[in-house]
Amino acid sequence: MITTLIADHLFDGKTLHSNHPISIKDGKIIAFDTVKGAIETKVSGLLTAGFIDTQVNGGGGCLLNQNTNLQTLTAMSTAHAKYGTSSLLPTLITSNLNKIEQTANLISTAVAQHTPGILGVHFEGPHISEPKKGIHSSQQIRGLSQQELDIYCRDDLGIKIVTLAPENVSSETIKILVDHGVHVCLGHSNASFEQAQAALAAGATGFTHLFNAMSALESRAPNMVGAALLDEQSWCGIILDGHHVHPSTAKLAYRAKAARKMMLVTDSMSTIGSEQTQLHFDGHDINLVGDKLTSNSGQLAGSALNMITAVNNATHMLDISLTDALNMASLYPAEFLGIEGSRGQLSIGANADLTLLSTTNSSPRVLNTWIGGKAIF
Structure with a gap:
């Protein structure tokens, strides 16, 4: 038909x-x-074109870390589709080896079954930096073992992203990941400018939620934010909910970053597309007040952002056209993932x-x- x-x-x-x-x-x-x-x-x-979200922790009342099953993936995809997202990468927040392997096996099944909306997987941690961990568990932060490397290098997981801190993962390991089809993003990191540049030279191509949980730009030390804005080949995800990044800071970054290299992400939790206002995650009680998710310690805990709101915020905060904002939600993430021939336009x-x-x-x-x-x- x-x-x-x-x-x-x-x-x-x-x-x-x-x-x-x-x-x-x-x-x-x-x-x-x-x-x-x-x-x-x-x-x-x-x-x-349908939106593409590269960082989705949950939706429809389900969180991937807590309910690692096909029902969760379906709930996430359905919830985010209500807000224009047609493709997403379910994101596993820092976890133990068993949970990483369980998630990989789940994603393998979902990809093989062509589960609607599921492109692959994003492993956000555990190979990150303690000083920039956010709500990630300190007990689970660690180096990258051979067992984990073998999981990330599997060829049955669809599109793969691993977010890591380059001060804790060697350039040699980053190169191995890239050679096996992994999109390496730098984030949750206290890396120096030089360490970030070395990771980019090894093949890293992305930065996870620009400005958040990364070493800040300073007058005498560009650090990770400086490396992200200066590099012309890499992509930056940004959370435009008005809480994670000040609108003027976001506008400055948009103007500084190379064209077509800034993309919208939600970093959304389970509240999206549900009536949920409270959740518990890894020792944190998280509450939704208005459009902001915070833990009992006062930290931002993911976001309550959906993609159409991110698009609308982009037009207002960045002072750009709707079509430019739409590309930030579709074409640019597709280009980052290398799928612009099939999605994003x-x-x-x-x-x-x-x-x-x-x-x-x-x-x-x-x-x-x-x-x-x-x-x-």
Whole structure:
């Protein structure tokens, strides 16, 4: 069956079109035209590429660390699809070896079964820095063992990200990870500028939640933030919820960072898409007050941010166009992951991962999301 959607407006990642058809068959985009025999549907709003979130700890009342099963992955994908995300990387926060292996086996199954929305996995820690651990468990922070290296180098996990502190993981090990298809991100780190640069030279290509849990830019020591902003080849994830980064700091970083290299992430916890306002994680009681998650110690504890809110915040905080903000949520993360041919922009042959946004005010909301050509709502 061929479906043709005719949108009031369509943004393909480069150009904004009006009254533009897009035809879909077997979960792929086959034409930007009407096709004979297709079922045509008129959709009101702005049709754009589905969002890609590279850092998702939970959603739908479930947290990957606590409920490491297929039901959790489905709940996360469904919850985030309500806010425009069609692809995500479930993120395991610093854990023991057994939990890492359990998560890897789960992701392997999900990828093999083509679980909607699940691209692979993001291991955030445990190979991080104690001074920049945030709410990560001190008891689990450690070096990178051969057993863990073997798990990260598996070829059945889909897209893989490992966030690590380069002062605790050697450049030689980073190179091994990269050679086995791992996207190495630097984060939760107190590294010097030189240590960060050495990790980049070894193949690291990303920075996890820029500014948060990393050594700050100083007048006489650029540190990790300086390395992130100065490097023209790497990508920076940023949490634009108004709590993790001051809007003016975010705007300055956006202007300083190389074009197309800043991407939106949520770092969201289980509250997304649920009525949950409290959760317990690894010894922390975490409360949602307004749109902010904090632990009983007063620390930020992940976020309550969803992707469409991040997009809207980007337009207002960074003073950029909606189309630029949309690319920060779709095209740029796709480029970071090396999947821009299949996701992150609308092109013939790409997956029919779409998001429909309202156009009635300056802060669009999600009207529908398609994953592989199937509407979620």
